[in-house]
Amino acid sequence: MIADFEYFAPKTVDEALSLLSKYKEEAKIIAGGQSMLVVMKRGLLSIEHLIDIKGIEALDYIKYDEKEGLRIGALTMHRAIEKSPVITIQTRNWGTIGGNLCHGDPAGDPAPVFIALNAKLKLASLGKERVIEMEEFSQDYLEVALEPDEMLIEIQVPTPPSHTGTACDKLMVMKGDMGVVGAAVSITLSPGDGICKDARIALSNCASTPLRAREAEKKLIGKVVNDSLLVEVGEVASTEATPPVDVHGSAEYRQEMVKVLVRRAATKALERAKAA
Amino acid sequence: MKGELKELKLTVNGKSYEFKVKPKTLLVELLRNELKLTGAKIGCLDSACGACTVNIDGKAVRSCSILALQANGREVITIEGVADGYKLHPIQEAMVEHGAIECGFCTPGMVMSARALLGENPAPSQEEIKEAIQGNLCADEGYVKYIEAIEIAAKKMRGGN
Numbered sequence: 503m504i505a506d507f508e509y510f511a512p513k514t515v516d517e518a519l520s521l522l523s524k525y526k527e528e529a530k531i532i533a534g535g536q537s538m539l540v541v542m543k544r545g546l547l548s549i550e551h552l553i554d555i556k557g558i559e560a561l562d563y564i565k566y567d568e569k570e571g572l573r574i575g576a577l578t579m580h581r582a583i584e585k586s587p588v589i590t591i592q593t594r595n596w597g598t599i600g601g602n603l604c605h606g607d608p609a610g611d612p613a614p615v616f617i618a619l620n621a622k623l624k625l626a627s628l629g630k631e632r633v634i635e636m637e638e639f640s641q642d643y644l645e646v647a648l649e650p651d652e653m654l655i656e657i658q659v660p661t662p663p664s665h666t667g668t669a670c671d672k673l674m675v676m677k678g679d680m681g682v683v684g685a686a687v688s689i690t691l692s693p694g695d696g697i698c699k700d701a702r703i704a705l706s707n708c709a710s711t712p713l714r715a716r717e718a719e720k721k722l723i724g725k726v727v728n729d730s731l732l733v734e735v736g737e738v739a740s741t742e743a744t745p746p747v748d749v750h751g752s753a754e755y756r757q758e759m760v761k762v763l764v765r766r767a768a769t770k771a772l773e774r775a776k777a778a
Numbered sequence: 779m780k781g782e783l784k785e786l787k788l789t790v791n792g793k794s795y796e797f798k799v800k801p802k803t804l805l806v807e808l809l810r811n812e813l814k815l816t817g818a819k820i821g822c823l824d825s826a827c828g829a830c831t832v833n834i835d836g837k838a839v840r841s842c843s844i845l846a847l848q849a850n851g852r853e854v855i856t857i858e859g860v861a862d863g864y865k866l867h868p869i870q871e872a873m874v875e876h877g878a879i880e881c882g883f884c885t886p887g888m889v890m891s892a893r894a895l896l897g898e899n900p901a902p903s904q905e906e907i908k909e910a911i912q913g914n915l916c917a918d919e920g921y922v923k924y925i926e927a928i929e930i931a932a933k934k935m936r937g938g939n
Contacts, residue, residue: 506781509801
């Protein structure tokens with residue numbers, strides 16, 4: 503089972519960063535722990551010093567204004583985001599949004615959604631801060647671009663341009679479960695002629711990281727979007743996917759489902775862009 | 779130091795406790811092994827089955843999926859703290875009367891998920907009930923009765939018949 507470790511529960515970001523800068527690779531941050539404890543129980547991760555940041559209240563917030571866009575504190579719980587009037591994603595009473603992203607699971611739902619929304623992440627180490635694109639944060643399976651002394655502080659979602667619609671969809675074995683594959687799509691139309699000005703498509707569980715389907719996006723940009731184009735877009739996205747194989751589906755099945763889910767999410771995003 | 783005992787203060791079923799625990803202790807282990815509250819079941823120990831669900835500050839949380847130390851300063855209610863002495867909680871009563879019980883292993887978790895739901899939403903729709911218990915697996919597939927019983931309990935708690 504879980505091996506022994508030393509436990510810290512800092513109350514401020516600075517305290518947490520000091521501990522990180524002291525212990526670096528030997529330390530690991532736990533937030534809600536909903537993914538990390540699973541990994542620890544399986545013996546895939548053994549930790550010398552565990553820094554429990556769940557008690558840092560300053561990182562639990564959802565703020566919005568038009569200029570800055572949406573700001574979500576890393577320790578905001580999924581359930582709070584779901585219930586907030588500004589955004590909806592998923593449910594959980596203990597897990598945190600930042601913890602989900604830092605776990606780096608390519609099957610997670612929030613990362614592709616944030617990639618489609620062009621979100622950025624604010625990372626901090628002692629006395630230093632940097633902001634990186636959500637898309638660049640995921641490095642490999644369960645690996646993210648955090649230095650050993652860094653932690654995720656905030657997720658920044660810019661206010662979408664006018665005439666933008668976004669949507670996501672995923673295939674589940676059981677409602678509420680992890681996605682077998684999933685797609686998140688954002689479409690921006692130019693108001694007069696309805697031509698697609700910008701598009702972002704991100705897939706979950708289709709590579710070792712959340713995957714941006716850039717070729718599929720290119721298919722959309724500069725064109726008037728209709729149903730047959732969306733079918734093609736799904737097909738292109740499917741060729742970009744290199745999904746894993748497990749009991750829930752073969753790679754071929756997942757690739758087929760990418761076609762369906764990209765088309766569905768894009769259709770909904772398009773409707774919303776037209777209505778916006 | 780690794781494995782060094784840490785102080786933990788929490789309330790469980792209305793009583794205050796202080797412990798010294800190894801940091802790796804899971805909440806479900808503390809409840810079952812130290813407090814002998816064996817109502818929260820260990821089914822999978824892997825965040826999948828929901829049989830270990832308790833309420834922390836009124837919310838349904840899986841006690842196998844948090845460290846005991848993460849409940850520091852919080853209020854935990856287990857299935858043992860749901861009834862008022864021998865008087866069953868309306869959720870329990872409805873489950874008994876409606877036959878919403880199969881082998882009983884998943885029942886404590888179902889009750890705790892339902893309790894958290896009705897605490898925040900006294901008049902849930904069937905869909906909302908399904909969502910609330912979607913993290914509780916019943917190996918006997920007794921879901922329909924559970925959903926109906928929770929509806930009956932909600933009605934009763936709102937003062938209807």
